[in-house]
Amino acid sequence: MSALPANLKYTKSHEWVRAEADGSVTIGITDHAQEALGDLVFVELPPVGKAIAAGEEAAVVESVKAAADVYAPLSGVVTAINDAVVDAPESVNQDAFSAWLFKLQPNDAAAVNALLDAAAYQQAIDAE
């Protein structure tokens, strides 16, 4: 498996989070998550404008094998969704760290700092 991008933050539930210059955050699922799920065939994303609390179910990704919830890593409002992954769920398998799912405007911009860094997330998946 490739090294985890150091510029991203992570969650124990296998989301990655990228803090953008405009204060929003971009969210996807990690390479470890796509690997565990296998071939993805369906992605359901939240509506733009929806307010979501941290830890709440925000999206669903389904592989041939199973369905998995994607949780909001931070509380905030959905500002954009990636329609390209809805049309081509396999793009998440091909490059999980590029194929983002949705963007949030977080209620507390500093909350992203409390998420796992690459080293801590690596430890979390090694411990599974």
Add this chain to the structure above:
Amino acid sequence: MTRETVLNAEHRASGAKMVDFGGWDMPLHYGSQIEEHHSVRRDAGMFDVSHMCAVDLAGADCRAFLRRLIANNTDKLQVPGKALYSAMLDESGGVVDDLIVYFLDDTHFRIVINAGTADKDLAWIEARRAEWNLAVAIEARRELAMIAVQGPNARAKALAALPELAAADVLKPFFAAAIGDVFIARTGYTGEDGFEIALPAARAASVWQALAAAGVAPCGLGARDTLRLEAGMNLYGQDMDESVSPLDAGLAWTVDLVSPRDFVGKTALLAHGQQKQFLGLLLEDRGVLRAHQHVYCDQGEGEITSGSFSPTLQRSIALARLPLGVAVGDHVEVDIRGKRLAARVVKPVFVRHGKPLI
């Protein structure tokens, strides 16, 4: 303690993602289960099915025994090598297991049973033999390896890779032959042509490697499941079990209620009749149908027993147990995470020989 087939090291060397399947450590896929699925539909793929159990029956009372044990009429088997798919039922008419019976001669038959049910099945079979006091020797051939080679090019590639099996070229569908110590059948669980090959474990790895060298793609249980689902083939433990009548699981065609013979479960089947229909569903909205989702029909509620994404149709499909009166072409709704999505009722055979039937 997880059991391993003799091909376990081959799977790991090929980078398989391994999973526990009914107590067996088996390959789920070797990278992409969708690619493996397409290999079988378009070319040739192979599956390690050594976890399944061949059981040899020998003795003067074989026919009398099978006549009572099996829901189909094994007296239909008159040509040596012919195979018959059916089920063993319990007294309440529930399915103990589904299986294939191979007729070798009047005193020799082979049946192949599922991995997860093998211990239970063998106890059941032995108990019936003792109860009926028949002269049948029952031998589980757990030492055999089994490899299924499936796909439009499966037979040609298998025979090219394994010239010692050249005599299998003349096998017709649903026939088998013993060639030396190899038992080769033109059967499968994918809706494609191909062979199922039972052979001594000591040669399994070399046969697997020869098939791979001939361009037969290793395929895992993931592809096996989507292939059998597209072909409309039942999976024991999911589409039926001891709580389900074969008449409610789409298996009426494997049950013979016409001949006068008695068999275990016959009285219960005749008393209860068919209570549900077993049909296919095609999801018209986006999403994925899964087992245990509820189906809402004009005639009442039903339940999905197997569902997934069909790599061939690029749509989600399912097998479902639905109320009587629901017809092919009806529009129904399926509850997926609290939303009611639209699905169409179809015949439960979605793809055969590479061709969509929907």
